Amino acid sequence: MTLAEKILSEHAGKEVRTGEIAVVSVDLTYTQDGTGPLAVRKIQEMGFKEVYRPTKTIFFLDHAAPSPRFELSNDHVFLRDFAERTGSQISDVGCGISHQVVAESEVKPGDVVIGADSHTCTGGALGAFATGVGSTDAAVAIALGKIWLRVPETIRIVVEGNLPIGVYGKDIILHLIGKIGAAGATYKALEFTGGTIQHLEMSGRMTIANMAVEAGAKVGLFPSDRMTQDWLNRMGRPQDFRKLSSDPDAIYEKTVMINAKELKPTIACPHQVDNIKTVDEIGEVKVDQVYLGTSCNGRLEDFQIAAMILKGKKIHPNTRMIVTPGSRRVYLEALKDGTMETLIEFGALAMPPGCGACVGLHEGVLGDGEVCLATQPRNFKGRMGSPKSFIYLGSPAVAAATAIEGKIADPRKYL
Amino acid sequence: MWKFGDAISTDHIIPGRYFYLRSDLPELSKHILEYERPGFSEMVSTGDFIVAGHNFGLGSSREHAAIVIKMNGIQAVLAKSFARIFYRNCFNSGLPAIACDTEKFREGDEIELFVEEGKIFNHTQNEMVFFPAFSPVMKRILSDGGLVEHVKKYKDLKLV
Numbered sequence: 001m002t003l004a005e006k007i008l009s010e011h012a013g014k015e016v017r018t019g020e021i022a023v024v025s026v027d028l029t030y031t032q033d034g035t036g037p038l039a040v041r042k043i044q045e046m047g048f049k050e051v052y053r054p055t056k057t058i059f060f061l062d063h064a065a066p067s068p069r070f071e072l073s074n075d076h077v078f079l080r081d082f083a084e085r086t087g088s089q090i091s092d093v094g095c096g097i098s099h100q101v102v103a104e105s106e107v108k109p110g111d112v113v114i115g116a117d118s119h120t121c122t123g124g125a126l127g128a129f130a131t132g133v134g135s136t137d138a139a140v141a142i143a144l145g146k147i148w149l150r151v152p153e154t155i156r157i158v159v160e161g162n163l164p165i166g167v168y169g170k171d172i173i174l175h176l177i178g179k180i181g182a183a184g185a186t187y188k189a190l191e192f193t194g195g196t197i198q199h200l201e202m203s204g205r206m207t208i209a210n211m212a213v214e215a216g217a218k219v220g221l222f223p224s225d226r227m228t229q230d231w232l233n234r235m236g237r238p239q240d241f242r243k244l245s246s247d248p249d250a251i252y253e254k255t256v257m258i259n260a261k262e263l264k265p266t267i268a269c270p271h272q273v274d275n276i277k278t279v280d281e282i283g284e285v286k287v288d289q290v291y292l293g294t295s296c297n298g299r300l301e302d303f304q305i306a307a308m309i310l311k312g313k314k315i316h317p318n319t320r321m322i323v324t325p326g327s328r329r330v331y332l333e334a335l336k337d338g339t340m341e342t343l344i345e346f347g348a349l350a351m352p353p354g355c356g357a358c359v360g361l362h363e364g365v366l367g368d369g370e371v372c373l374a375t376q377p378r379n380f381k382g383r384m385g386s387p388k389s390f391i392y393l394g395s396p397a398v399a400a401a402t403a404i405e406g407k408i409a410d411p412r413k414y415l
Numbered sequence: 416m417w418k419f420g421d422a423i424s425t426d427h428i429i430p431g432r433y434f435y436l437r438s439d440l441p442e443l444s445k446h447i448l449e450y451e452r453p454g455f456s457e458m459v460s461t462g463d464f465i466v467a468g469h470n471f472g473l474g475s476s477r478e479h480a481a482i483v484i485k486m487n488g489i490q491a492v493l494a495k496s497f498a499r500i501f502y503r504n505c506f507n508s509g510l511p512a513i514a515c516d517t518e519k520f521r522e523g524d525e526i527e528l529f530v531e532e533g534k535i536f537n538h539t540q541n542e543m544v545f546f547p548a549f550s551p552v553m554k555r556i557l558s559d560g561g562l563v564e565h566v567k568k569y570k571d572l573k574l575v
Contacts, residue, residue, distance in 0.1 A: 021552050021575050037438050038478060046566045063434065071435040078438075118476040118500055134478030134504035136562050140572065148552060148574050182422065183470040187499050216473065218499055272422060359431035359475075380426040380474060387430075387450045 002154040002250045003221045004189040007129040011112045018251070020151050027111040027128075029141040030058040032098050032355075033065075035116035035134070037075045040082045042139035052145035054087035058106075060098040061091065065354035068362040088142075096327025096353040099123065099295045103206060104329055108232070108240035109224035114141040119295045119377060121212045124190075125205035126231070127224035127244045132213060152189040152218050153253040154246075155180075159196040161260035166412035168305070169204030170297060170375065170395035172196070173211040174266040176258065178276025186216030188253065191246060193223065196260040202231035203301035210296045211377045214273040265411055267373075268393035271381040279398065285408040287392075289372040290321040291384075292348070292399045294358045297375035298326025300333045302396040307342040309400035309414040315347030316406030321399075322364045323348045324356035346403070360384045366391075373402045417459065418522040419451060421468035425480040425501060427451050428472070437479055444483040461488030464528070466520045468494065472501025472512075481508045491528055493517050493535065506553050509561035515546035530557075 001009070002018070009015045011024035031039045036059045043051070051057045059079045064072035076093070083090040091101055098115060099122035107113055109127030113120060116138035123130025133147070141147045159172060177184070190212050197205070205222050212220025222228075223245035232241050265279040292298075292306055303323070315321055323343050325331035331353050334340040344350060351357075357364030358376040366372055366389035374384070379391035394402070397411035404414070428448055436443040448455045465484065471494035472480060481504040484492060491511040495518075505512035511530060520526070524539040535544045549557065552574045559565035566572065 021550070023572050023575055034434055034437055035476060035478070042563055045563050047570075069435045071438065075438055116476055116478075118474065120476075132476045132500055134476050134481070134500060134507060136478060136507040137503060140562060140566055143566070144572060146572055148572055150550075182473060183496060183498070186470070186496065213500075216470065216498060359434065361431060361434050365432075378426075378474060380424045382430050382432070382450050383426050385432065 001247050002252065003191055003223065003244065003246045004129060004152055004154055004219065007110055007112060008149065008151050010110065016151050018151050018153050021148060022151060023146055023148050024112055025146050026114050026141045028056045028102065028106050029114045029138055030060055030098050030102060031116040031138050032060045033063050033072065033075055033079065035138065036079050038135035039116055039139040039142065040079065042136050043143050046139065046143060048143040051086045051088050051142050057088040057142050059083050059088060059090050061093045062097050063355045063359060064361060065093040065352060094328060094352055097295045097298065097355055099210065100298060100326035104235050104327060109228060109242045109244045114138060114147055118213045119210050121217065121220050122206050122210040122295055124209035124212060124220040125202060125222050126228055127222055129219055131219050152187055154189040154191050155185055156252040156255045157190055157192045157258065158194040158255060159192065159258045159260055160194045161196060163196060163260045164263065166265055166397055166415050167263045168395045168397065169200060169207040171263050171266040172258065173208045174268055174276055174393065175263055177211065177215050177274050180215055180256065182214060182272060182274040183216045188217055190217045190220045192220065197222065198225065201301065202227055203299045207296055214377055265395060265398050267398065267408060268379055270379055270390040270392065273379060273393065279410045282408050285392065286371060287319055287373045287402050287407055288370045289364060289366065290319060290399050290403040291357055291364055291372055291374035291376065292321065292396055293324030293326065293356060294376040295326065296377040297396050298324060298330060300330050302375065303334045303339045303343065306396045306400040307339045309397060309411055310346040310404065311342050313346060313404050315403050319403055319406045321348040321403040322351060322357060324351040325353045327353050357384055373399055373408055375399050416464045416466055416520065416522065416524045416526050418520060419465065419467040422470050422473060423467050424474035425472055425477050426474055428480040429477065429483050440482060440486060443479060444486040447483045447487050456487055459487050459489065462490050463488060464491055464493060464526060465489050466493045466517045468517065469496045471497050473498035476500045478504040478508065481505045481510055485510045506556045507562040509557065511557065513546050515544055
């Protein structure tokens with residue numbers, strides 16, 4: 001069986017195979033402040049006064065964090081009030097991005113995790129069947145503790161070889177999306193294996209899993225192993241580890257091979273995530289704003305990579321750099337180990353933990369004609385503000401090199 | 416019938432910058448597809464169709480994208496293919512999302528949808544387009560009037 005079949009079978013209480021529809025139990029459900037209010041209204045519309053499992057129901061306030069408008073403050077009041085009445089959990093302004101916080105504190109191998117946010121698939125890095133849904137599906141999962149799912153076909157992604165200097169998880173996933181397209185895995189599961197993946201730490205795996213949805217996938221799964229155990233140990237919950245992988249005779253829809261040795265720093269160009277070029281092909285692209293953070297690359301390791309490149313240098317005078325930690329934990333770690341100090345000395349601007357500018361809400365909204373190099377997972381037209389702005393996506397290393405040069409730059413010369 | 420291209424994302428359908436209007440659906444729905452077609456909300460009439468190319472609805476999980484389409488009176492969305500979360504959101508909201516060959520459709524064509532029979536008649540071009548039947552789960556959700564109505568009725572998920 002594939003990882004998807006194994007996890008869904010366990011939660012369906014019977015063996016289910018690819019293509020079958022199953023009603024499965026849910027271990028954890030969460031929403032964010034953009035999808036939570038509608039989910040709560042749906043719960044109320046369905047006539048439920050209580051939630052199925054309050055300790056495993058989390059309402060995140062991470063997009064408008066802190067709120068820039070009274071309408072959003074009212075949404076926050078509404079969510080806090082509902083959480084209090086039902087005993088559910090609130091992860092309030094400042095705690096961080098849902099996907100990062102649950103990876104630190106909740107998600108474990110073999111779980112089914114439902115989130116009303118498309119990047120919920122980040123949890124696949126820990127070997128959980130974590131998938132994004134809309135508010136109504138989340139409302140049903142919160143009220144009933146279950147959801148219906150079609151057991152997806154699995155595409156196996158095998159990555160072999162040592163990653164060259166200056167090439168990271170972000171480059172693997174951008175390369176893959178360029179190869180299979182933004183709809184290349186629609187409704188499918190991706191399962192990542194191979195020597196490169198075995199040696200990739202959890203931060204890089206989370207970047208890859210996070211962007212599975214940008215290829216259309218339902219979930220981006222990793223087998224759990226020593227790296228998973230290391231992460232859970234570091235997060236103070238070693239008991240949550242469980243070894244899980246697909247069977248040798250699992251049936252895959254297809255296998256895609258990636259030779260890591262051939263990869264280069266990779267960029268997604270406006271306005272599609274599958275509009276991929278290597279940094280060598282990008283030409284001269286002047287950048288007004290560099291954005292480091294988000295659910296895709298807002299972890300300590302991401303900031304450390306950027307700091308290593310930026311240390312002792314000064315930001316380009318025509319470029320601003322905004323840094324948004326994924327969680328309070330990341331923020332504190334980056335403060336304590338000096339990473340944040342290096343970034344600020346360089347000229348970066350630190351924002352509170354959260355989704356920040358990635359959805360064009362606040363803290364770095366782009367104007368007409370402006371160009372941003374961001375580590376976020378998505379670059380659709382108008383996403384970060386003006387529909388006349390341009391978003392390029394790259395790794396934290398590319399972000400750092402770009403902030404130094406004021407144009408999209410190759411990080412390899414700084415490493 | 417209104418025709419759009421490939422890869423119309425949920426950011427196109429309802430941009431993230433209107434986040435603050437998500438609890439004010441009538442106001443939010445005025446901004447439907449405004450980058451692609453300014454003033455679209457003023458142009459559409461009840462019973463109209465949105466027709467598009469591949470991967471319609473990719474991106475964010477915001478169900479508001481499906482809801483604003485429905486609130487603008489759109490009868491169904493027809494596309495060559497749909498992104499997964501958006502597809503679920505449509506059915507949950509009681510909006511049929513129909514995957515079919517939309518290549519020949521032209522903006523302004525008069526079309527008629529026969530959901531049960533799995534066909535669309537294009538009166539302008541005098542041509543019938545067929546589409547595969549919805550899965551039994553999708554049929555069930557639509558016939559109950561969306562997932563909320565289904566759960567209200569059974570106090571459970573009775574889909575399989």
